[in-house]
Amino acid sequence: MSLRQTTLNIDLEQLRANFKAVALHGHPLSLCPVVKANAYGHGLTEVARTFSEAGAAYLAVALCEEGVALRKHGINTPILVLGPAPTDAYHYMIEHQLVPCISNIEQIELLARAAKNTAATYHLKIDTGMSRLGVSLSALNEVLKQLQAHPTLHMQGVLTHFANADLQDQKFNQHQIEGFKSALRTIHEAEFTPEIIHCSNSAATLDLQVADQTMLRPGLALYGINPLGPHPASIELQPAMHWHTSPLHIKAIPADTPVSYGGTWRAQKPTTLAILPVGYADGYRREFSNKATVLIQGRRAPVVGQICMDHTLVDITDIPGTKLDDEVVLLGQQQQEAITPWELASWAQTIPYEILCGISSRVKRTYTGTTSA
Ligand SMILES: Cc1ncc(COP(=O)(O)O)c(C=O)c1O
Numbered sequence: 001m002s003l004r005q006t007t008l009n010i011d012l013e014q015l016r017a018n019f020k021a022v023a024l025h026g027h028p029l030s031l032c033p034v035v036k037a038n039a040y041g042h043g044l045t046e047v048a049r050t051f052s053e054a055g056a057a058y059l060a061v062a063l064c065e066e067g068v069a070l071r072k073h074g075i076n077t078p079i080l081v082l083g084p085a086p087t088d089a090y091h092y093m094i095e096h097q098l099v100p101c102i103s104n105i106e107q108i109e110l111l112a113r114a115a116k117n118t119a120a121t122y123h124l125k126i127d128t129g130m131s132r133l134g135v136s137l138s139a140l141n142e143v144l145k146q147l148q149a150h151p152t153l154h155m156q157g158v159l160t161h162f163a164n165a166d167l168q169d170q171k172f173n174q175h176q177i178e179g180f181k182s183a184l185r186t187i188h189e190a191e192f193t194p195e196i197i198h199c200s201n202s203a204a205t206l207d208l209q210v211a212d213q214t215m216l217r218p219g220l221a222l223y224g225i226n227p228l229g230p231h232p233a234s235i236e237l238q239p240a241m242h243w244h245t246s247p248l249h250i251k252a253i254p255a256d257t258p259v260s261y262g263g264t265w266r267a268q269k270p271t272t273l274a275i276l277p278v279g280y281a282d283g284y285r286r287e288f289s290n291k292a293t294v295l296i297q298g299r300r301a302p303v304v305g306q307i308c309m310d311h312t313l314v315d316i317t318d319i320p321g322t323k324l325d326d327e328v329v330l331l332g333q334q335q336q337e338a339i340t341p342w343e344l345a346s347w348a349q350t351i352p353y354e355i356l357c358g359i360s361s362r363v364k365r366t367y368t369g370t371t372s373a
Helices: 012-026 036-040 044-054 064-072 089-095 105-115 137-148 170-189 202-207 341-347 352-357
Strands: 007-011 059-061 079-081 098-102 120-127 153-159 196-198 241-245 249-253 271-276 293-296 299-302 312-315 328-334 337-339 364-368
Touching: 007 012, 012 044, 012 202, 012 364, 036 044, 036 352, 044 059, 044 064, 059 064, 064 079, 064 089, 064 098, 089 098, 089 105, 098 105, 098 153, 105 120, 105 137, 105 153, 120 137, 120 170, 137 170, 153 170, 293 312, 293 337, 299 312, 328 341, 341 352
Parallel strands: 007 364, 059 079, 079 098, 098 120, 120 153, 153 196
Antiparallel strands: 007 241, 241 328, 249 271, 271 312, 293 299, 293 328, 328 337
């Protein structure tokens, strides 16, 4: 039961439309939607089911636990675990048919031990410039030799990850593409025949052509956000989140009254405030204090004073008819106005990813649009 007005509505129809637009743009490559981190805050199982039904070839998660949760909810789409797993996680991956990314010799041994000489599938991750996970080009031959010693392990895929695709840093992107091509040549020379080749995140999906690639691995674009900046994307994408609340209390204060912790904002004239039941414990970031606006009756009302753990105060003096049951939009569209993830991110000097993932579990998710197409 949730008695809170503060709700995050996810439009599954819109997610399906974004999937279609990305799939059309990437045709004939297949799609592996990235659904880690609770599907970027949208809700892991509902989103995974939506993308699976829309035709996803694979789903990518960061954690073994995320993959197990999807299996427990009956999602049968192939699942790739992007993150390195703790030593005892390989048993779970095999039991739940999750496919690990292998980045080093230790992981090969762990997978082989967990598989106990039965067949197990993996994707080999190559580090072409991210300097995070993946086999570096200099270590590739040694890793391939180790893999040849385990013929029951099946290299189904090879992947890498772009570091600067969203910066449209063509020089570094090309450096990574060349490194990936060279790794693929070495892998083929060692007589491996991976059938799935994937490297493109959202920015690369929209902006780069990579020869040999068979599958795209976008996240942000499928959630309707242009990875390349706040301007409209080159394909039709729309955010699917509508984060809203309604006032808990409406209060008139005289001129020169300080507002919220530290009195960082002071009324210049007699002012009407709406107190909203949302705060930084919900992911409505403290950095938004005195910067953000919300939408009421299709108009912008400024956030005034410090955002608290559970409350946010907005100046509604210029929206005199505001009532307690009015919808207040924190993120999303209201009448002709919209607050986008990029706009929220700009108020906190961060990126949309962090805003979406940061909407906490205490904000109830509701869904519109069915999960069957
Ligand atoms: C390995 C990997 N691939 C793909 C993605 C998807 O990136 P984006 O959301 O920018 O499309 C991520 C996201 O962080 C990732 O870590």
